[in-house]
Amino acid sequence: MERTSPHVSIDRADVGLRHNHMKHDALIGYWKITKMDVWGQAYVDLVVPGFIEFEMEDDHLLGQFQFGTVLGSLDGRLRDIGGKSHVEWSWEGRSDSDPGCGRGWARLDDGTLVGRIYIHCGDDSAFEAERQERPVKRGRRR
Numbered sequence: 248m249e250r251t252s253p254h255v256s257i258d259r260a261d262v263g264l265r266h267n268h269m270k271h272d273a274l275i276g277y278w279k280i281t282k283m284d285v286w287g288q289a290y291v292d293l294v295v296p297g298f299i300e301f302e303m304e305d306d307h308l309l310g311q312f313q314f315g316t317v318l319g320s321l322d323g324r325l326r327d328i329g330g331k332s333h334v335e336w337s338w339e340g341r342s343d344s345d346p347g348c349g350r351g352w353a354r355l356d357d358g359t360l361v362g363r364i365y366i367h368c369g370d371d372s373a374f375e376a377e378r379q380e381r382p383v384k385r386g387r388r389r
Contacts, residue, residue, distance in 0.1 A: 274325065274334050274353070275301050278360045278376035280314055285372035290315045299353070299360070299376055301334060308334065314374075316343045317366065321351075331355065334362075342366050 280297035282288070291297035297314035301323060310321035319340025326333045331354050339348040353362025360378070365371040
């Protein structure tokens with residue numbers, strides 16, 4: 248442990264794990280949410296097919312998700328835990344018709360993204376997701 252001030256310590260074993268891009272590339276991309284413990288698939292796919300997506304912008308892991316009427320923008324960190332790639336994030340967006348925020352985490356388990364999404368002062372649910380190509384957005388009909 249390195250002490251940087253009287254109140255802050257940095258564990259050098261954790262620093263640098265966030266930016267090992269080659270090891271974490273498997274997490275980057277579009278994932279279709281196929282199961283949630285709290286909500287059924289009909290709700291997950293109510294507005295759009297439920298998804299979570301991660302992308303690197305410079306050295307920042309960003310993304311977005313939506314299931315049912317819950318949607319948000321992600322600010323994430325990549326880490327190795329026990330030799331496995333993990334992503335942890337905070338999010339802000341909407342929960343039903345109200346502003347919403349929360350956190351979450353995910354890891355790969357035999358090619359399936361598994362994790363948990365938390366709504367601040369609300370529900371939380373485990374989820375599973377499968378990698379897919381991002382759907383093409385259709386233009387509005389006139």
